[in-house]
Amino acid sequence: MDGMMGALIATAIAVLSGMGVGSGGLLVVYLTLGAGMEQAAAQMLNLFFFLFAAGASTAVNIHRRKIAWGCVLLLGIGGIVGAVAGTALAATAKPRLLRLLFGGMLSYTGVMGLYRSIRAMLIAGKQRNLY
């Protein structure tokens, strides 16, 4: 990540992360396609970055939002087990395979997100017209 431009892009992505819009994938895209970093290293740097972005956001959200801490505990316990397995697999997987999986996941997330958001907007528009 070079200079001011990289810092600005990282800050913009962290804003989206903090809003929970979902943006982790974009930093990996920037690091691999823009900064020429290897896929596995970019993914790990993204996780490290997310720690601080989500940490800062959660510190604010604790006072403002209803976080279901009991569910966080159980999801977190399962998640930690899954994370160790996933990280071990990522460490041994071929970079091309990782890139394929990541590209597929990002495309799917993007297309589904577009479909759901546009459908929600259309339904809201129809309801507004009804009343």
Added chain:
Amino acid sequence: MRGRRAAAALDNIFIIYSIPLFGDFCNNKAERKLRTNKKRDSAAARAVHIFNFASAVGSPSALIITGIASGFINGLLGTGGGVMIVRSADKLLPQDTSRDPRDIYATALAVMLPISAVSTIASAWMGAWQGDGAARMILPALIGGTVGAALLERLQTNILRIIFSAVAAYSGIVMLCGALR
């Protein structure tokens, strides 16, 4: 819980009717007690909300299995775990949380925090990542994360989600094409 609430309600009734009888001297004391009872009630409601697995549609085992799946995806691809939790929120989270999308995002972020920490530590321990470029990321992440959480209260996130989804779909297709070449 009901007993405590009933006791607090009786207490409040007693305080309200004792104010005209005992005058100003008791007024402040009575008001303070009313405030304490209200605080105690909201703390009790909060405690019920926090550990309310019964009102969640999913069971504890469903929560753990979803956690494993999202942790695995997050560890393998470095992202994507939070999306999984958000998508299954209406089946997993208590109904008073799953009604407001902002509460769902906040809960998903709180879940992904320990998962990302474990993934980062595990990858460093396995030697998959040496921490290249990490120091430069901390400040933008802290500033952006705080601003994002503050904006979550004020902005309609639907437009942003459409923009993000379009960029993600485009980037994903570009990456797929690059990997398949």
